[in-house]
Amino acid sequence: MSNDEVLLSVEDLHTHFLTERGTVRAVNGVSFQLRQGERLAIVGESGSGKSAMAMSLLQLVSHPGKIVSGSVRLEGRDLLRLSERQLNELRGGTIGTVFQDPMTSLDPVMTIEDQLVSTIRRHLRLDRRQASRRAVELLRQVGIPDPELRVRSYPFELSGGMRQRVLIAMALSCDPKLILADEPTTALDVTIQAQIIELLQQISVTTGCAMLFITHDLGLVARFAQKVAVMYAGRIVEFGTVEEIFASPQHPYTQSLLRTIPSADGVRMKRLLQIDGFPPDMRLPIPGCSFAKRCPAATSACEAGSPELTPRSATHSAACFVSGGMAQLNALETASSREPEPAPVAAAAAGPERPDSGEPVRPVLELRSLKKHFASAPSFLKKRRVVRAVDGIDISLHPGETLGVVGESGCGKSTMARLLLRLEEPSDGSIIVEGVDIAHLKGEQLRAFRSKVQMVFQDPYSSFNPKMTIRSIIGEPLHVMKVGTPEEREKRIRELIMTVGLDISYLDRYPNQLSGGQRQRIGIARALALSPSIIVADEPTSALDVSVRAQVINLLVELRDRLGISIVFISHDLSVVRHISDKIAVMYLGKVVEFGLSEEVFRHPKHPYTKALLDAAPIPDPQLEKQRGIELLKGELPSPANPPQGCRFSTRCPLASDRCREEMPPLDPVGDSRQVACFYAS
Known part of the structure; x- marks a missing residue:
């Protein structure tokens, strides 16, 4: 299959949850296509239908959910018409999954090896020894140190970042054509999150598998995705390339999401712009546009009818009656909300002054x-x-x-x-x-x-x-x-x-x-x-x-x-x-x-660790992300029960010298308003 051919085609998908309080129309007519090797991000508020849609693709909708209508075609096969046995061959094989919380996805009483081997043997028909070798190689591929040792560990013996890497290894184990990642980095630190995103990108490039990435973090979308689908009230309201969505959003909801983000250029704002109101109750009929009651640009037409997803360019579509959405209103609100750049205060470390006496508060x-x-608790293996x-x-x-x-x-x-x-x-x-x-x-x-x-x-x-x-x-x-x-x-x-x-x-x-x-x-x-x-x-x-x-x-x-x-x-x-x-x-x-x-x-930033944190933090701007020279922090945080000698950051620091490994740098003043614990603070 070439990269121009469609791998996944979803058409008019509807998923309902039949509750005692009424029918919740969680997925309300979703259609999109995903090509081989593409990375598509699905974004939207909680309750917008992102996860329900993703679970519908695999027919893993929990009770009382039900896929009512539509089609989900993977390489031409309609997954909604397959038997449970046929679906089980696809799940974990052709389609890999990476979920939000690895501890709920991994069996706590089974070693990593046993969990990987069982998946590999089922789908690839390898013997135990071959499957074990592949398990070790997969852990090495996803960047886990000492894979021969770690493969025999239990999930609770690994850090959060390592557990998430194990899930990615499991998703890769049977050479999938599609990986579905539902909030895979939400519970991780910014440094580990950056490592996981880089790993997923590398996997997509090297293996050619497509990725469906569900998240509410628009910074990660800018760093990772090639295309973006914005969901609201069970529907896709805007679809386009990541550059189009961030540079020229057309739907008022997309524009509203983007304006809630703190400024990427560091300009301080009086207050973050926010979306007033709440998403609609999906148990009730929505006669017009589902976003109309929260949209400052809404007209009478928005109350009367529901807009369809219509092209705005060759690769960009939006479901809105108003041309450009509320772009003009956004520009006015953003300009009025910004404050002038604050002048540097040289003596700020001493604290604010009393207005009457001039003495520090x-x-x-x-x-x-x-x-x-x-x-720590002692055991027969470890000392206190x-x-x-x-x-x-x-x-x-x-x-x-x-x-x-x-x-x-x-x-x-x-x-x-x-x-x-x-x-x-x-x-x-x-x-x-x-x-x-x-x-x-x-x-x-x-x-x-x-x-x-x-x-x-x-x-x-x-x-x-x-x-x-x-x-x-x-x-x-x-x-x-x-x-x-x-x-x-x-x-x-x-x-x-x-x-x-x-x-x-x-x-x-x-x-x-x-x-x-x-x-x-x-x-x-x-x-x-x-x-x-x-x-x-x-x-x-x-x-x-x-x-x-x-x-x-x-x-x-x-x-x-x-x-x-x-x-x-x-x-x-x-x-x-x-x-x-x-x-x-x-x-x-x-x-x-x-x-x-x-x-x-x-x-x-003066300390190498601060610089590493800032490099790892995603910027919600695809152009800025492409221009950044990101050098990700490698390795895991050492144990506080056995910290490194000297500077505690020396085991991960690119500037570390013999002095750093032997002496603990004090937190010394650098200038009038900064303190840094580094021998090489500049």
């Missing part, structure tokens, strides 16, 4: 030589080791500032957050909040401190009691701390829910009756209940769509500016950290390796 938070060491999760941190935060904390998983970010909240007691050092060292407070003193620092969690749903109403959830801190009378608490609860932009009618609902963005707003309202000085936000937007993410980020910025709250913002998303933060702390294996003003760190 006292930090609201100071960490001095903060450490947290854990003793000390895990240096946080190993000597010195940073400060002033009133009304946001400190962004970035680094790979295992670097100590979340442990530091728990220390700030005094959910963990430090092994050594000080945590000074408003002039008081709270590192070793106990009893009533610790209880009194709790109101000063509050938490916004990554997954609000898991932090809520599902049997409590929103009124009870927001009011719980007030009740626990015995703040005010019942009447005063009720008044405060009503103020809080309106502060986060929700109506008081939500107070009588339960968490399962709210969207992800609404639940995160409730989490923020609960954190504000006791009027804290500091909010610790640990990955508060990682589970949210780009549109909902923009709403939550805007809310945090507005509350910070209006209430003067300081925020410690922990995230893997460097574009969001850049947008929201005044200062940045880059952590690696329990230590801060670079600390300074946000824009200075992003524009002129």
Whole structure:
């Protein structure tokens, strides 16, 4: 088959879920073609039908889902007419799959070898020895070090990046013609994510297999895809090359998604542009355009009829009655939302000044030589080791500032957050909040401190009691701390829910009756209940769509500016950290390796690790991605129980010398507003 021939053809695909509350039309007439060797990205908000469509291609739609009509042709064969036995020959053979969470896809009680070998023997009809050799070769092909050793490991003995590579090896094991990857990098660090994307690209080029890549990360789309399909309300509303979609989007929904992204050029904006309203209820008939109620460019024609996907060029189609969508409106809104480039502040490290006296404002938070060491559990194979999760941190935060904390998983970010909240007691050092060292407070003193620092969690749903109403959830801190009378608490609860932009009618609902963005707003309202000085936000937007993410980020910025709250913002998303933060702390294996003003760190990184993180972060612009000279960080993060001697980054650093491998570089000042732990900081 030549690259010009169609490998996969999907025509008018409809998939419904027959629930007790009505029929959900999750996939509502999807049609597209994919050629051999092409990389097609499917993007859209949660609930747009991306995953339901992908599972429909393999006939893996879970109950009560049902493929109602349409055709899915792979090399001319209609997959919807095949028997289960015939489909099983295709799944894992002609079609490989890579899912979001490898731990739910891999059997925890089987070795990697057993899981790979069973797939290989079934589809390629090899004997055990031949299949084992191929398993080792596949692990080597996807970049797993020591494959002869790792193949005998269990999934829990591998890192998240290695587990995802095992899934890719499994998808490749039988020389597929199509790989379906559903959010394959969502749970990974930015550095591992970049490695996985590069690996998938190489596989596509070297093997010639086509790839269907489902994601909500538009930066990854710009880096990886050749073509893009934008889905909304179960339909494809725009289809084109990646350059056309990013440079000249034609559908208002695509334009709205792209404008929610923080600026790729680093220009600070007053607020992220966001999509108002919510996706339609797919149980109800949609008489006109499904995006009309959220679209500023909608006309009466949009309410009356549903636009078809029509060509705008030879390779670009959009389903919109309005020529150009809302491009003119976007240009006006984007221009009005940008602030002038801030002038560099040479003495910013000393903190803001008091307007009346000119004296520096006292930090609201100071960490001095903060450490947290854990003793690992001993076993008959291993001795007890000390895990240096946080190993000597010195940073400060002033009133009304946001400190962004970035680094790979295992670097100590979340442990530091728990220390700030005094959910963990430090092994050594000080945590000074408003002039008081709270590192070793106990009893009533610790209880009194709790109101000063509050938490916004990554997954609000898991932090809520599902049997409590929103009124009870927001009011719980007030009740626990015995703040005010019942009447005063009720008044405060009503103020809080309106502060986060929700109506008081939500107070009588339960968490399962709210969207992800609404639940995160409730989490923020609960954190504000006791009027804290500091909010610790640990990955508060990682589970949210780009549109909902923009709403939550805007809310945090507005509350910070209006209430003067300081925020410690922990995230893997460097574009969001850049947008929201005044200062940045880059952590690696329990230590801060670079600390300074946000824009200075992003524009002129000094530490090799910071440079590696920024190189790994995708930019939502295909042209910029092509022009970048990306040098990806190699290797895995060392164990904090056995860190390298000398500089902890020396095992992965391209600049490392013998001195780096023997001495630990201190966090020294570089200029007036930067601290860097590197002998070769320039």
